[in-house]
Amino acid sequence: MKRVAVAAAVLWNESGSVLLGQRAPDTFYPGYWEFPGGKIEAGETPREALIRELREELGLELTAARIAPWLCRRHRYAHADVTLHFFQVWGWRGTPQPHVHAALTWQTPGAWSVAPMLPANTPVAEALVLPRLMVVSQVTAASRGAPVGSPAWHDAAARWAASIQAARTHGAVIAQIREKRLDPGAEAGGDAATACARLGIEQLVAIAREAGAERIVVNGPPEWAEAVGADGCHLSAQAARALLACGAGRPVAQDGMLLGVSVHDASERAVAEALDADYWVVGPVAATQTHPECSPLGWSRFAQLIAAPPVPVFAIGGLTAADLPQAHMQGAHGIAAIRGWLRGQ
Template identity: 40%
Template sequence: MSHITLPSPEFIPIVEVVAAVILQPDGRFLLAQRPKGKVYSGYWEFPGGKVESGESLLYALERELWEELGIHVRYAQPWISRTFTYAHATVRLHFFRVVEWEGKLIPREMQAVSWQMPQEIAVSPILPANGPILQALLLPPLYAITTASEIGIESALQRIDLALQNGLRLLQIREKQMEKDKLREFAEKIIALAHLHQAKVLINSDAELARETGADGVHLTSAQLMEISCRPDPEYGLCGASCHNAEELYAAELLRLDFVVLGPIQSTLSHPGLPPLGWRKFASIIRDYPLPVYALGGLSSEDLVIAQEMGAQGIAMMRGVA
């Protein structure tokens, strides 16, 4: 009897795929339905397709969008990459945010298309590999971090209130020097303010305090990240973590966290002993990374564009916001 030797998992070929998150200024994005005759026909996905031999990822993206939708990409940002195993193949999906394009969008494969809002997806079923991307689209480009211990509680409350009125939607309470009772009171005030604006608040390092105060999640320190073997219970909501190197990024990936903060990009007062990464190294270590990444460290709102060009979800700021 002959024997068939199956390839070990590390030798299973991976199909490289590009996927476009085509965005409108109001936050809408495009989903397309797989046409009849294709695997998973009827499922909804982000437009895109296989990378051909010799193509760069960006060239493949531009070709696919022209072939499928008749549009030319003017400006696209690299974003998240995810590897997913279907019954028929293992694919590595390279997602790009397409924020500028030209031409009249026409479904050239007669596929259905639909503009959707991240908060309310009205089509189904959606290809399983795209679930985390839909969650990432709910994350805003700016992640603010409080500094009440430096500037005073009342001043911090005023600044945060103003930032919320101006569109801030994600905030971390990080007050290492504040007494527990004062921290609880401060957190409750911030959370009440934020929820009036449908913004989310995470508590740094203290999952129990996050639960008790009604916060929307917890932000792990890099030390906590490297100590735990499983993600905090889902009842704690969102879970992010601070990372400074590839090892910590990998730990966050294994825990399937919602996002990470990576830095410092530049020298900072809060991390004086850490050498800055700079944009080149930042881009290098998050290339093909599967979680949304916020850049942190000596940044201002003017750095958002370059951060997203480097593949980031956005930027995290301490002294620039609150």
């Protein structure tokens, strides 16, 4: 089958809309909507192709410093095996003109008023509505192991809720409940401890919803995410490797449930890909108190590690909301942090 490499742009305007073009009547998949872009020519990098295509198709001059790599998706059409390099673009000169498209439209991701999109774009449209900010909990550790429901535990939970609210001033939030000591599977205390762990996680789900988190994932076994009514499950790199070793495949069966995986190196990236995770959390980018044993990647090794990811990536490790633009430029979808959200407030 013919192999084709394509560069395509998610152009963001100031009101948070993205530009779609409708394919012309005389093309393959006429009438379908796509992100502007086209085939990468011999000798061109994906970024060079993107700049050329948007000049030819829309009459735009992209601002080099405002182009960021984002996702790389492969799709097998009947006529070709296509690899699509998606970029996010925030700056350009000119007003888009439909030089090749039947029509152009600015659309709010998730509130699409046009259809259908090209088949390869379904996961891309989903990725566009995934929040950019992940707020990770550490309530049990912050309250020094105080029992669930005790005043110290409640204080720590209230600080976590404040972190979610602080993050929400910058955009939509995924709350990740990461309470290692509350993992019921790790408790040695029998049924009472298990019930208490479950209660703690349930309370944190309720607190995160109340604080306005758009999505909530539980770091732990997939059954627990389902049992406490979370939107998905997050696996540590170790848990992901163990699951893959069982040969069970992607664990989250329920439709719409998210599966996230932590990644620190290339072999863990391979595990996340094999499990068909919906997003990766990759780091540590900078030094962090939570993982003093890990040597930080720095942005350049981070960018190399995540290069051409098929799914959105959150950068983690010593980051704050102020690092989001830099994270985007390095190819990240967003950032994740435990402590960073209340810094400077």
